Amino acid sequence: MEYDFKALAQLYKNALLKDVIPFWEKHSLDWERGGYFTCLDREGNVYDTDKFVWLQNRQIWIFSMLYNQLEKREDWLKIAAIGANFLAQHGTDADGNWYFALDRAGNPLVQPYSIFSDCFAAMAFSQYAMASGESWATEIALQAYNNVLRRKDNPKGKYNKIYPGTRPMKALAVPMILANLTLEMAWLLSEETIENVLDMTVREVMADFLDRDRGLIYENVAPDGSHVDCFDGRLINPGHGIEAMWFVMDIASRRHDATTINQAVDAMLNTLNFAWDVEYGGLYYFLDADGHPPQQLEWDRKLWWVHLESLVALAMGYRLTGREACWDWYRKMHDYAWSHFADPEYGEWFGYLNRRGEVLLNLKGGKWKGCFHVPRALYLCWQQFQALS
Amino acid sequence: MEYDFKALAQLYKNALLKDVIPFWEKHSLDWERGGYFTCLDREGNVYDTDKFVWLQNRQIWIFSMLYNQLEKREDWLKIAAIGANFLAQHGTDADGNWYFALDRAGNPLVQPYSIFSDCFAAMAFSQYAMASGESWATEIALQAYNNVLRRKDNPKGKYNKIYPGTRPMKALAVPMILANLTLEMAWLLSEETIENVLDMTVREVMADFLDRDRGLIYENVAPDGSHVDCFDGRLINPGHGIEAMWFVMDIASRRHDATTINQAVDAMLNTLNFAWDVEYGGLYYFLDADGHPPQQLEWDRKLWWVHLESLVALAMGYRLTGREACWDWYRKMHDYAWSHFADPEYGEWFGYLNRRGEVLLNLKGGKWKGCFHVPRALYLCWQQFQALS
Numbered sequence: 001m002e003y004d005f006k007a008l009a010q011l012y013k014n015a016l017l018k019d020v021i022p023f024w025e026k027h028s029l030d031w032e033r034g035g036y037f038t039c040l041d042r043e044g045n046v047y048d049t050d051k052f053v054w055l056q057n058r059q060i061w062i063f064s065m066l067y068n069q070l071e072k073r074e075d076w077l078k079i080a081a082i083g084a085n086f087l088a089q090h091g092t093d094a095d096g097n098w099y100f101a102l103d104r105a106g107n108p109l110v111q112p113y114s115i116f117s118d119c120f121a122a123m124a125f126s127q128y129a130m131a132s133g134e135s136w137a138t139e140i141a142l143q144a145y146n147n148v149l150r151r152k153d154n155p156k157g158k159y160n161k162i163y164p165g166t167r168p169m170k171a172l173a174v175p176m177i178l179a180n181l182t183l184e185m186a187w188l189l190s191e192e193t194i195e196n197v198l199d200m201t202v203r204e205v206m207a208d209f210l211d212r213d214r215g216l217i218y219e220n221v222a223p224d225g226s227h228v229d230c231f232d233g234r235l236i237n238p239g240h241g242i243e244a245m246w247f248v249m250d251i252a253s254r255r256h257d258a259t260t261i262n263q264a265v266d267a268m269l270n271t272l273n274f275a276w277d278v279e280y281g282g283l284y285y286f287l288d289a290d291g292h293p294p295q296q297l298e299w300d301r302k303l304w305w306v307h308l309e310s311l312v313a314l315a316m317g318y319r320l321t322g323r324e325a326c327w328d329w330y331r332k333m334h335d336y337a338w339s340h341f342a343d344p345e346y347g348e349w350f351g352y353l354n355r356r357g358e359v360l361l362n363l364k365g366g367k368w369k370g371c372f373h374v375p376r377a378l379y380l381c382w383q384q385f386q387a388l389s
Numbered sequence: 390m391e392y393d394f395k396a397l398a399q400l401y402k403n404a405l406l407k408d409v410i411p412f413w414e415k416h417s418l419d420w421e422r423g424g425y426f427t428c429l430d431r432e433g434n435v436y437d438t439d440k441f442v443w444l445q446n447r448q449i450w451i452f453s454m455l456y457n458q459l460e461k462r463e464d465w466l467k468i469a470a471i472g473a474n475f476l477a478q479h480g481t482d483a484d485g486n487w488y489f490a491l492d493r494a495g496n497p498l499v500q501p502y503s504i505f506s507d508c509f510a511a512m513a514f515s516q517y518a519m520a521s522g523e524s525w526a527t528e529i530a531l532q533a534y535n536n537v538l539r540r541k542d543n544p545k546g547k548y549n550k551i552y553p554g555t556r557p558m559k560a561l562a563v564p565m566i567l568a569n570l571t572l573e574m575a576w577l578l579s580e581e582t583i584e585n586v587l588d589m590t591v592r593e594v595m596a597d598f599l600d601r602d603r604g605l606i607y608e609n610v611a612p613d614g615s616h617v618d619c620f621d622g623r624l625i626n627p628g629h630g631i632e633a634m635w636f637v638m639d640i641a642s643r644r645h646d647a648t649t650i651n652q653a654v655d656a657m658l659n660t661l662n663f664a665w666d667v668e669y670g671g672l673y674y675f676l677d678a679d680g681h682p683p684q685q686l687e688w689d690r691k692l693w694w695v696h697l698e699s700l701v702a703l704a705m706g707y708r709l710t711g712r713e714a715c716w717d718w719y720r721k722m723h724d725y726a727w728s729h730f731a732d733p734e735y736g737e738w739f740g741y742l743n744r745r746g747e748v749l750l751n752l753k754g755g756k757w758k759g760c761f762h763v764p765r766a767l768y769l770c771w772q773q774f775q776a777l778s
């Protein structure tokens with residue numbers, strides 16, 4: 001692979017518009033009941049009809065974002081609308097909290113225990129409001145955003161099983177959510193709010209969750225950023241850390257803050273070195289920072305989103321800094337990801353490989369994999385290489 | 390391997406008394422703070438000091454049971470006591486509900502969300518009360534037993550995330566718990582209570598959870614025993630089903646009910662045929678009854694307890710029925726389990742292998758593996774082969 005950024009931009013554009021988006025357009029739409037099927041086998045056949053609210057919102061977001069950013073295609077807006085209308089009708093309880101799962105018809109199956117459901121709802125309805133101009137969508141987005149702000153200090157609410165006080169910890173996910181959401185909702189927020197939230201979240205991630213000595217991003221730390229010697233406190237989630245680093249790069253680049261960009265690139269490169277499987281290639285899903293056995297039995301699986309977020313982070317890191325290490329790692333990641341996850345025969349990418357890189361689950365979508373990481377990453381990589389060319 | 394039942398009895402006895410019990414005696418005892426360390430690496434070094442209440446109770450149970458059933462060794466009683474005293478002091482909240490996890494000193498970490506914590510407490514303190522003669526231990530056992538009865542219709546209580554009414558299901562674990570507990574508490578219960586509970590639970594397992602047409606035990610079914618076409622409703626947990634079948638055989642043999650014994654043996658054999666990995670050997674951890682991708686990413690791992698419970702079920706099935714299929718399967722399971730999980734070099738058994746049978750986590754104990762399935766199965770297999778010889 002040479003430095004042919006134009007060809008890379010074309011590769012990502014084609015994969016997005018001729019492979020991945022058509023897969024979801026063809027197989028995922030529930031025209032009868034509304035919303036989307038996400039449990040799709042390799043060929044796109046529906047094997048389960050439950051509707052998981054994270055994934056419903058994420059698909060609304062993708063189609064609205066493409067409409068807003070790329071091209072005003074009426075069919076994209078229509079696809080976003082069948083999800084948005086379904087969720088507007090069925091997605092929340094009487095208090096406006098977002099359920100985790102619904103059945104095909106929209107009846108609630110799993111209670112609103114996850115702040116991420118509200119987070120993805122805010123993202124989805126904000127993009128959809130921008131695309132459709134519907135004021136009811138703006139209202140839903142703002143209500144979900146306020147849910148997130150209200151819930152951020154106790155994201156699981158009454159479903160939180162942690163005993164208070166014994167061993168307080170905070171999670172990387174919370175500042176990540178806030179940063180992400182604030183960028184998504186920027187068109188509805190004041191400049192001052194945006195700047196304050198971004199300042200706060202970037203500082204928290206880079207000061208508390210990033211261990212400068214080890215160069216690793218921890219998933220959970222004590223409130224003061226120190227380490228806690230327990231399973232959760234030792235947990236490294238490389239894909240999540242790397243995703244956080246491109247969020248930080250993206251924010252820092254808007255502010256022309258080269259120091260923070262380079263810190264984020266350093267952390268990303270350290271994480272890649274730490275988490276790359278030298279025997280079989282690919283990035284581990286979970287690791288213990290101190291080399292102890294992790295509690296997650298799936299720790300050595302190779303997951304699609306981990307590798308796609310790494311491609312985005314590396315392409316962005318290279319575009320912003322020109323550092324050779326980014327390019328070397330990009331090539332390595334590109335070769336692994338495109339040869340193991342992509343499935344040009346049937347479209348979309350496989351989600352779950354075993355450690356050796358063999359397909360573990362013969363699916364394109366499920367309870368946790370929907371229309372989100374693949375198209376978002378393809379879109380972002382396309383943008384990076386277009387800028388580079 | 391010939392029909393040398395005497396040699397097999399000796400093998401299991403030696404493994405129990407010269408390998409596995411000494412491993413826990415040597416490495417797991419926290420003389421300083423009380424209770425047990427369960428996070429032990431291959432060699433027995435402690436890598437995490439948190440105390441998981443399931444495993445604390447299960448170790449109390451094992452040492453009390455050995456004292457009650459095998460030999461009145463004072464050191465076994467003393468080991469049971471350091472767990473029992475620790476948990477009597479720290480194990481429950483003010484209302485007597487059993488926490489899920491404590492830190493090394495006994496401070497609560499995870500709330501009492503699991504009915505199994507109460508269940509294992511009832512088992513542990515019942516055995517310990519019998520061993521020690523302490524009336525406070527009997528009181529704790531009875532209180533935990535009443536917790537289980539109170540919680541059985543909503544085992545997770547306020548931590549239950551399932552939305553009520555949309556898609557009611559019941560779990561195999563609940564009748565299994567009740568049957569198991571009733572046998573454990575038999576010395577404290579009336580004959581009538583025992584018979585009623587055993588009648589009810591065996592009938593429920595064999596009529597509702599066992600699908601006679603497919604010969605498979607489902608993990609979750611509708612309240613009337615019909616199937617529900619969703620991830621949880623399609624879930625097969627072969628180790629759990631096989632464990633349930635030896636519980637049923639054990640109960641039925643006390644009642645000289647050959648019909649039920651043979652039904653349980655049939656279901657066990659069908660489950661083994663369904664869940665055996667013909668390519669690499671061993672039993673899968675989770676399967677989808679209809680062949681769809683399971684939601685559990687760890688579905689193809691080979692777990693110690695699945696294989697140990699199968700050894701118990703097969704040895705018991707063979708002892709009770711003399712059916713050749715039990716013996717053929719026993720030999721196959723014996724060869725796989727002893728060659729892959731046992732670790733005579735350092736003692737105890739590995740817990741987690743990948744699909745190919747290679748060690749996945751280099752540990753002898755963790756958050757979910759403690760001093761329980763290995764010694765219990767070794768003890769029970771020893772008893773079966775002693776009876777056969």
